[in-house]
Amino acid sequence: MGHLAIAILDSFSDQPFSGNPAGVCLLENSISQELMQQIAMEMNLSETAFVERTSDPRVFSLRWFTPAVEVDLCGHATLASASWMFHEGWVKPEDTIHFQTRSGILSVTKTGEGVCMDFPLIPTTVDTHPDHAKTLFGAVLVQAARLRGNWIFELEDEMAVRNLSPDFAVLAATSEEGFIVTAAGSSEYDLVSRYFGPNLGINEDPVTGFAHCALVDYWYKKTGKTSFKAYQASKRGGVLYLEKKGDRVLIQGKAVVVLTGMLSI
Numbered sequence: 285m286g287h288l289a290i291a292i293l294d295s296f297s298d299q300p301f302s303g304n305p306a307g308v309c310l311l312e313n314s315i316s317q318e319l320m321q322q323i324a325m326e327m328n329l330s331e332t333a334f335v336e337r338t339s340d341p342r343v344f345s346l347r348w349f350t351p352a353v354e355v356d357l358c359g360h361a362t363l364a365s366a367s368w369m370f371h372e373g374w375v376k377p378e379d380t381i382h383f384q385t386r387s388g389i390l391s392v393t394k395t396g397e398g399v400c401m402d403f404p405l406i407p408t409t410v411d412t413h414p415d416h417a418k419t420l421f422g423a424v425l426v427q428a429a430r431l432r433g434n435w436i437f438e439l440e441d442e443m444a445v446r447n448l449s450p451d452f453a454v455l456a457a458t459s460e461e462g463f464i465v466t467a468a469g470s471s472e473y474d475l476v477s478r479y480f481g482p483n484l485g486i487n488e489d490p491v492t493g494f495a496h497c498a499l500v501d502y503w504y505k506k507t508g509k510t511s512f513k514a515y516q517a518s519k520r521g522g523v524l525y526l527e528k529k530g531d532r533v534l535i536q537g538k539a540v541v542v543l544t545g546m547l548s549i
């Protein structure tokens with residue numbers, strides 16, 4: 285039996301037991317995709333990330349797994365991976381990390397106590413969902429937009445987003461992956477959101493980086509703004525600082541280590 289080091293970090297937070305927890309394995313040796321999926325299932329977090337060196341010392345392979353599937357893009361697990369790499373000395377504080385992923389090359393730099401991630405902007409298209417928001421959420425729908433695998437539903441105000449208590453079986457039956465629910469912020473935040481992804485094995489994700497790559501596009505088209513302070517209003521909650529740069533999104537956040545250990549495999 286072998287052993288594999290793993291850490292859990294709470295992303296988009298500077299306090300333990302808030303933000304979004306992600307598992308991170310820094311791999312000294314390759315493991316199979318099947319084992320990665322088994323580890324993610326065992327950890328039962330919204331994402332577990334696996335980082336591996338490549339032949340290019342400046343580039344690292346990064347893969348993300350929910351308990352059920354491998355995904356194309358994940359913000360909080362990327363933040364956790366980079367933070368743990370800086371912590372463990374896999375990279376120097378002044379280095380730029382280049383991650384080779386299913387969504388192309390993602391760059392991450394250290395910024396003070398946190399990190400800044402360079403992600404692709406996800407295009408959104410205003411459209412009409414076949415099932416009205418009142419059917420899905422019991423709330424007033426302002427506008428809907430679609431993106432690959434998911435929908436954005438804009439609700440009338442921040443409290444409508446915060447107070448949602450959806451039927452996840454209905455959401456699973458009416459989406460490919462899930463729903464990003466959003467509204468304009470009413471106080472210190474430019475926007476608030478929640479993400480429900482029952483078909484990814486995540487009924488509600490605490491803080492979702494990829495969703496904000498789409499929300500930046502959605503709210504830019506509505507407001508013309510290019511910088512946002514966002515809050516994901518899950519039970520754990522999390523703060524993201526977002527900036528649109530052409531067809532890219534800069535996402536800044538912090539992460540805190542809450543657990544380190546060894547897996548027996």
